[in-house]
Amino acid sequence: MTDMDIDVIVEDYLERLDTALAQLEPHRRRELLEEVTEHITEARAELRDQTSSSILTLLENLGSPEEIAAAAGTVSMPVGPTSSAVRSGSRKSITIALLLLGGFVFVVGWFVGVFMLWTSDLWRIRDKVLGTLLIPGGLLFPIWYAVGPGGSVFGSSCVQNIPAGGTPAKGCASSIPPSWGGIGLLVIAVIVPVIVAIHLKRTYQTGEATS
Amino acid sequence: MLYMVPGSTSKQLSQMRRGAIEYCVLALLSSGEQYGFEMAKALAEADGLVTSEGTLYPLLSRLREEGLVKTTWRESSQGPPRRYYRLTSDGRVALEAFVVQWTRFRDSVDGLLKTGRTK
Numbered sequence: 001m002t003d004m005d006i007d008v009i010v011e012d013y014l015e016r017l018d019t020a021l022a023q024l025e026p027h028r029r030r031e032l033l034e035e036v037t038e039h040i041t042e043a044r045a046e047l048r049d050q051t052s053s054s055i056l057t058l059l060e061n062l063g064s065p066e067e068i069a070a071a072a073g074t075v076s077m078p079v080g081p082t083s084s085a086v087r088s089g090s091r092k093s094i095t096i097a098l099l100l101l102g103g104f105v106f107v108v109g110w111f112v113g114v115f116m117l118w119t120s121d122l123w124r125i126r127d128k129v130l131g132t133l134l135i136p137g138g139l140l141f142p143i144w145y146a147v148g149p150g151g152s153v154f155g156s157s158c159v160q161n162i163p164a165g166g167t168p169a170k171g172c173a174s175s176i177p178p179s180w181g182g183i184g185l186l187v188i189a190v191i192v193p194v195i196v197a198i199h200l201k202r203t204y205q206t207g208e209a210t211s
Numbered sequence: 212m213l214y215m216v217p218g219s220t221s222k223q224l225s226q227m228r229r230g231a232i233e234y235c236v237l238a239l240l241s242s243g244e245q246y247g248f249e250m251a252k253a254l255a256e257a258d259g260l261v262t263s264e265g266t267l268y269p270l271l272s273r274l275r276e277e278g279l280v281k282t283t284w285r286e287s288s289q290g291p292p293r294r295y296y297r298l299t300s301d302g303r304v305a306l307e308a309f310v311v312q313w314t315r316f317r318d319s320v321d322g323l324l325k326t327g328r329t330k
Binding site: 028031032034035036038039041042043045061062063064067068071072 | 246247248251255262263264265266268269270271272276289290293294
């Protein structure tokens with residue numbers, strides 16, 4: 001066993017640690033890497049024989065890169081390991097995305113979102129009710145209403161209001177005022193689900209800080 | 212708490228350990244500054260406290276962010292300069308407060324556990 005082989009083992013370990021720490025802020029990541037590197041240097045200086053097995057024991061005592069990264073990640077979360085926090089974090093995002101946009105996935109997507117909302121313990125009951133009722137289908141209906149074939153604000157209402165004998169262009173122009181109400185509804189129907197989505201995201205985050 | 216299964220007991224113990232360990236690190240520094248390797252060895256020698264030495268560094272990082280510990284560089288007799296850790300005045304106050312609370316807590320728990328056993 002040469003010094004070079006040992007260096008490779010150490011370098012490999014530090015590289016794994018660097019990767020495992022990818023989610024930390026850059027300055028903390030750099031500091032932790034430096035500190036662990038210094039630790040290894042000190043520990044190696046104390047080794048009587050520099051063999052690969054003694055280096056591996058040294059690294060084993062130090063703990064796996066993933067273990068160190070988990071300890072770094074639990075910093076602001078006293079409960080549960082990082083991996084589960086990350087999982088619930090992505091679950092949260094997926095749930096909110098499905099509530100907003102799931103309707104476009106054959107409508108079923110929205111129901112999956114509702115199911116995930118109710119089976120999660122990230123939200124309180126009233127937030128779950130809010131997320132379900134405002135507005136069923138998320139952005140599906142307002143967008144379908146705006147651009148879809150079914151009674152669009154900009155489409156059929158215009159055609160229906162053409163007065164007999166009038167030119168289509170004029171008829172269309174005169175039909176725009178009644179559709180302003182439709183546009184208003186449309187704006188509300190877009191804004192409400194977005195506000196609820198933002199609320200769901202925030203509620204989760206404050207819950208995390210207190211848990 | 213009869214309903215408790217061993218799995219949740221070990222989870223609770225690990226949470227308690229995690230809570231106490233920060234203060235063990237502060238206590239290591241109460242008699243003066245130390246460098247990381249030295250502290251890691253002392254922590255690892257304490258039975259049942261940490262499973263691996265390396266988890267000391269994320270802990271130190273958190274204590275530093277909280278302003279309880281700070282780092283200084285010192286020349287060492289052999290090799291490159293070493294990073295030393297020491298308590299800030301906030302760190303000292305936090306440690307003293309913990310020691311008072313911990314002693315009360317430990318005595319109460321010990322007392323109750325003992326009466327439970329003698330019955």
